Amino acid sequence: MAPRAPKGTRDVLPAEGRVRARVEAVAADVMAANGFGRIVTPTFEETEVFVRGVGTATDIVRKEMYTFDDRGGRSMTLRPEGTAPVARAYVEHGMHKLPQPVKLWYMAPMFRYEAPQSGRFREHWQVGAEAFGSDDPLLDAEMIALLAEIYARLEVPEVRLRISSMGDPDGRGAYREKLLAHLRPHADSLPRDARERMDENPLRLFDMKDEAVQRAMAGAPLLVDNLGDAARDHHDRVLEALRLMGIPFEEDPSLVRGLDYYTRTVFEFTCDRLGAQSGIGGGGRYDGLVASLGGPEVPGVGFGTGVERITLALGEAAADAPVVDVYLAVPDADIRLALMPVLRDLRRSGVRVEAGPSGKGLKAMMRHASGLGARTVVIVGPREHAEGRATIRDMQTGDQVEVPVEDIARNVVADGGAA
């Protein structure tokens, strides 16, 4: 059996690669406009980074990590999410001594051992941004606006924003008891996995699609109605800022992000084009994360958005675009050899050039040139070569002119507008 790409992974071929390049370019542009510097963290980290950063109650840590012992017996894990490693780098490099907030972004692959399906992979790429060192609610709103701007610039269709607040850790404990009190009478009617979640994180029952769960949650007390004063004010400021910036949103009290570190603001962008995985990007505030990784008490806010989900939402990858401007068709192998310097000079001048392989007939080369979408073909046969000349053919009009070999570059640029 020939090897295949591992389950849940995929090859990105050139047509889709162009779409991804655009996503990256737009992200880089918008990030720069918002004062974010790019950071690259290792593809794998000490397992501890994710256990402490993401939290042991999460699915990611409990069953989705690619963890292995290296040859020195240290436990390592392929990065399953982007925020904890960036927070680790923030602490490691003492960035709390820089002017705050420190704003960092990345585009990097993430690895999670899950059952793949449409829009869900074991390796996927995320564009993410993190801002440390400020608890200003307006920063939350700026982060949301930044992500919305990326979607807008890419023209991702049917994007909607849902937002809520997780409150502060102290207030959440009290709320948790209220929620459990509401749920206990319904416990017998709930499926097993729902009852298990009651113990770990009852908030997550809000997100389950099971009908019995939905019924039980119907009259449940809402976290947003039980916020402390500080969290309440924070949330109101975020929403007000969004309104002032003209960013539409829906308040959704059932929005619960699956990572333990979130505090206060949580948000998620969805796209109806995506099928079951409607989430295209999301994030929130994580005021305790840096401290949990051994750093100072520094607040933070960030988001991640899935590159594959963006390209999925954008629809089919763009049709094949021409990959060359000029095609050099030289059937005779010795003449082809003699023209190697010409080929080099053309490429140096910035023209995209493909040269037909030695040993092919002119007809095959013309077909090749046409298939590649070349606008200009330069033909040098025995007669032209003897005279130090070349035939230049415009593939759209079929017009041909003969010029001295030294003038090829000048002519293809001028005639084809190719450079």
Next chain:
RNA sequence: GUGGGCGUAGCUCAGCUGGUAGAGCUCCUGGUUGUGGUCCAGGCGGUCGUGGGUUCGAGUCCCAUCGCUCACCCCA
């Protein structure tokens, strides 16, 4: 981990109640001693996912297994 669907040429697929494999596209060659995209002719290309069973005979039926895919859970 649990359930549904599907596995025939590089791609998209056909193959009826079992009789020993086909089309379109792509690619290559020729029609045009050195000129493409159209047209015409020809060609390359398949252990029918794999293993076993039933049968004179299995791509078609049965069992197992692997893979892909969609969905649940959860997430990007």
